[in-house]
Amino acid sequence: MPKITIDGTEIEASEGRTILQALDDAGLLMNGVDIPHYCWHPKLAVDGSCRLCQVEVEGIPKLQIACDTPVQDGMVVHTANDRVKAAREGVMELLLINHPLDCPICDQAGECKLQDYAYDYGVKASRSKEPRRALKKNVDLGPTIVFDQERCILCRRCVRFCREIPKTGELAVFNRGDYSVIETFPGTPLDNDYSMNVADICPVGALTTKDFRFKIRVWFLEEVAGICTGCSNGCNIHLGVANNKVYRYVPRRNDAVNDTWICDAGRMSYREIGAPDRLRECMVRDESGRLAPTGLDRAIEVAAGRLRRLIASKGAGVIAGLASAHATNEDLFTFRRFLSALGSETSGVAVVRGKADDLLIKEEKAPNGAGAREIGFGDARTVVDRISSGGIDALITLGHDALHESLLGSEKPLADLDTVIVLDTHASELQRVAHVIVPVRHAAEKLGTFVNVARRVQRVVPAVESAWETYADGEVLAKLGAALGLEGFDGSYDARQVARDLAAANPAFVGIDLDSVGDTGRLLAGSAASGAER
Amino acid sequence: MVISKQTRSKIDAVIAKYPQARGALLPALHLVQDEYGHVSKECAVEIAEIFEIRPVEVMEVLTFYNLFFDSPQAKHHVYVCTNLPCSLRGARGLLRQLESQLGIKAPGETSDGRIFLGHEECLGACGYAPMMRVDGQYHEVLDIEKAKRILDSLGE
Numbered sequence: 001m002p003k004i005t006i007d008g009t010e011i012e013a014s015e016g017r018t019i020l021q022a023l024d025d026a027g028l029l030m031n032g033v034d035i036p037h038y039c040w041h042p043k044l045a046v047d048g049s050c051r052l053c054q055v056e057v058e059g060i061p062k063l064q065i066a067c068d069t070p071v072q073d074g075m076v077v078h079t080a081n082d083r084v085k086a087a088r089e090g091v092m093e094l095l096l097i098n099h100p101l102d103c104p105i106c107d108q109a110g111e112c113k114l115q116d117y118a119y120d121y122g123v124k125a126s127r128s129k130e131p132r133r134a135l136k137k138n139v140d141l142g143p144t145i146v147f148d149q150e151r152c153i154l155c156r157r158c159v160r161f162c163r164e165i166p167k168t169g170e171l172a173v174f175n176r177g178d179y180s181v182i183e184t185f186p187g188t189p190l191d192n193d194y195s196m197n198v199a200d201i202c203p204v205g206a207l208t209t210k211d212f213r214f215k216i217r218v219w220f221l222e223e224v225a226g227i228c229t230g231c232s233n234g235c236n237i238h239l240g241v242a243n244n245k246v247y248r249y250v251p252r253r254n255d256a257v258n259d260t261w262i263c264d265a266g267r268m269s270y271r272e273i274g275a276p277d278r279l280r281e282c283m284v285r286d287e288s289g290r291l292a293p294t295g296l297d298r299a300i301e302v303a304a305g306r307l308r309r310l311i312a313s314k315g316a317g318v319i320a321g322l323a324s325a326h327a328t329n330e331d332l333f334t335f336r337r338f339l340s341a342l343g344s345e346t347s348g349v350a351v352v353r354g355k356a357d358d359l360l361i362k363e364e365k366a367p368n369g370a371g372a373r374e375i376g377f378g379d380a381r382t383v384v385d386r387i388s389s390g391g392i393d394a395l396i397t398l399g400h401d402a403l404h405e406s407l408l409g410s411e412k413p414l415a416d417l418d419t420v421i422v423l424d425t426h427a428s429e430l431q432r433v434a435h436v437i438v439p440v441r442h443a444a445e446k447l448g449t450f451v452n453v454a455r456r457v458q459r460v461v462p463a464v465e466s467a468w469e470t471y472a473d474g475e476v477l478a479k480l481g482a483a484l485g486l487e488g489f490d491g492s493y494d495a496r497q498v499a500r501d502l503a504a505a506n507p508a509f510v511g512i513d514l515d516s517v518g519d520t521g522r523l524l525a526g527s528a529a530s531g532a533e534r
Numbered sequence: 535m536v537i538s539k540q541t542r543s544k545i546d547a548v549i550a551k552y553p554q555a556r557g558a559l560l561p562a563l564h565l566v567q568d569e570y571g572h573v574s575k576e577c578a579v580e581i582a583e584i585f586e587i588r589p590v591e592v593m594e595v596l597t598f599y600n601l602f603f604d605s606p607q608a609k610h611h612v613y614v615c616t617n618l619p620c621s622l623r624g625a626r627g628l629l630r631q632l633e634s635q636l637g638i639k640a641p642g643e644t645s646d647g648r649i650f651l652g653h654e655e656c657l658g659a660c661g662y663a664p665m666m667r668v669d670g671q672y673h674e675v676l677d678i679e680k681a682k683r684i685l686d687s688l689g690e
């Protein structure tokens with residue numbers, strides 16, 4: 001393996017990598033070794049168009065671009081000497097000649113590489129007396145993205161993204177030189193399942209998402225590491241939080257899961273968190289048959305009363321549990337323990353399936369189907385079949401995915417049950433048949449782990465506090481278990497402790513707890529490590 | 535099909551000359567423009583099909599070269615060279631005067647669509663500067679009178 005020396009530090013590089021790639025592989029780029037760059041992106045082909053990444057390589061008279069200079073054994077590179085700095089200043093001055101500098105009204109301000117590098121390498125005033133290029137400011141590129149031609153620095157990241165990642169290739173550079181602009185073919189908008197990633201990789205404010213633009217200044221946002229719950233890929237994200245509200249999801253790099261991308265549907269799923277149809281209070285059905293709001297204690301009491309009565313008359317065999325693939329492992333392990341302690345024999349996890357592709361989007365439209373199965377929940381069909389054959393009198397369901405046409409189809413098959421207890425985040429038709437409803441937390445509001453499709457355990461932490469009274473599913477089940485006097489239930493729930501209990505009880509989870517998973521996750525025991533694991 | 539059979543077979547013939555079909559994209563654009571005077575959106579789509587690339591990639595090439603047109607053009611094309619030697623010999627003034635005679639700004643065309651006036655970089659005739667190219671024909675050692683006469687003599 002070639003060894004190269006960068007600013008006096010020797011690093012080992014892999015054969016065939018360029019200087020920037022080698023630094024990125026070593027985790028040093030912009031993290032110890034700062035080589036400013038616009039066009040190079042770790043997950044896109046090398047372009048070499050912006051010239052900002054120039055460095056001095058001993059033995060080569062001219063400065064070389066670090067993004068496209070392959071490493072060679074014994075190479076000695078200087079990234080911060082005066083010559084290199086002067087070259088960067090030159091590039092920045094040229095880039096700024098035509099830039100509108102409308103930062104005060106630009107949504108990228110605060111996370112703009114042009115601002116950052118201008119601060120580091122910019123000259124104070126432009127020497128150019130020519131008029132700046134006047135171009136179109138508000139080009140509608142498609143359903144998700146708005147384009148400001150004046151701000152574009154023509155790094156072509158967006159063009160390469162569309163060609164290389166979703167392979168839809170909507171964007172191109174039209175015209176030449178001074179007249180170059182990014183365009184789509186007339187009548188063919190930028191419209192693919194991953195389109196909004198172009199706004200993340202655009203180093204300037206040229207591409208912004210219609211959804212997020214002008215909502216809030218980014219410096220007010222706290223970026224909380226989390227996981228997208230849109231499907232079982234479990235893409236790593238940052239939740240942008242301010243005023244106890246989630247304003248956006250953006251991808252968080254994890255080369256073993258989602259590289260630097262997320263799909264548009266997943267990105268937009270942040271809207272579930274504060275959606276108007278979130279359940280906000282506990283409800284129990286009163287004698288008149290109407291659902292009436294109540295507190296958690298009363299809800300638990302009613303639920304426990306109904307279950308106790310059934311157990312006394314028919315035994316716990318008539319109680320079924322439907323788990324949700326949206327619940328965390330900690331919730332699900334608590335549910336598992338609850339159902340066993342109760343003596344229920346029927347359970348399963350409901351998972352809604354949909355379209356998948358060969359990039360990120362997976363068939364299971366929930367983050368934790370794999371975790372639920374690992375914890376012992378089988379297919380929800382078993383539950384559905386036993387309900388239709390009349391063997392079930394009470395159902396405890398987490399979430400409402402079982403209403404999907406592939407399972408129950410509607411709430412009707414549940415209409416005749418003696419007792420339906422619902423723990424859910426959002427309103428659904430279950431409200432028509434439920435006897436007790438307890439609002440529970442969204443993944444953005446709680447601590448726990450999910451297992452993704454590749455058996456990677458990943459963590460979510462509370463990014464916001466629920467705006468109304470909600471509980472972790474595990475917490476509700478722990479209280480219900482205590483109310484029923486079940487063995488091993490004292491009414492308390494601590495996700496950290498439950499994670500440790502799970503690791504002790506289930507060999508697949510050995511060594512995994514809420515700290516050891518870290519921000520980038522860990523594979524379940526016995527999983528073949530994927531190539532990208534590092 | 536917008537592109538005629540004859541042009542299509544000429545395109546196929548040039549493609550055969552290149553190790554990679556894509557190498558024949560420029561000649562193909564020329565062939566289409568020769569036939570229609572410009573390369574329309576419909577033609578670009580068809581060329582993309584022939585070359586098995588995306589229409590937007592055809593547009594990249596089409597718009598890169600300013601001798602390809604993606605919309606119908608004026609009848610006559612007048613390009614005044616404004617590169618250094620021609621400029622030293624008065625080309626910029628010449629261009630301004632032609633602009634005011636035609637009542638337009640270069641690059642641009644007269645409202646009747648008769649004449650397009652633009653400027654051009656060095657056309658390799660510096661020894662006879664200033665010069666302009668009118669419908670592919672070079673006119674050299676110009677002065678304003680001579681240039682006006684040439685424009686006047688252009689047909690409708």
Ligand code: SF4
Nearest residue numbers: 152153155156158202
């Ligand atoms: S729009 Fe942004 S990503 Fe695309 S070329 Fe311009 S600056 Fe680069």
Ligand code: SF4
Nearest residue numbers: 228230231235263266
């Ligand atoms: S692919 Fe799945 S996990 Fe990733 S962003 Fe999309 S919905 Fe979320």
Ligand code: FES
Nearest residue numbers: 037050051053067
């Ligand atoms: S990052 Fe190397 S040339 Fe742009």
Ligand code: FES
Nearest residue numbers: 615617620656659
């Ligand atoms: S500069 Fe005009 S022809 Fe060369």
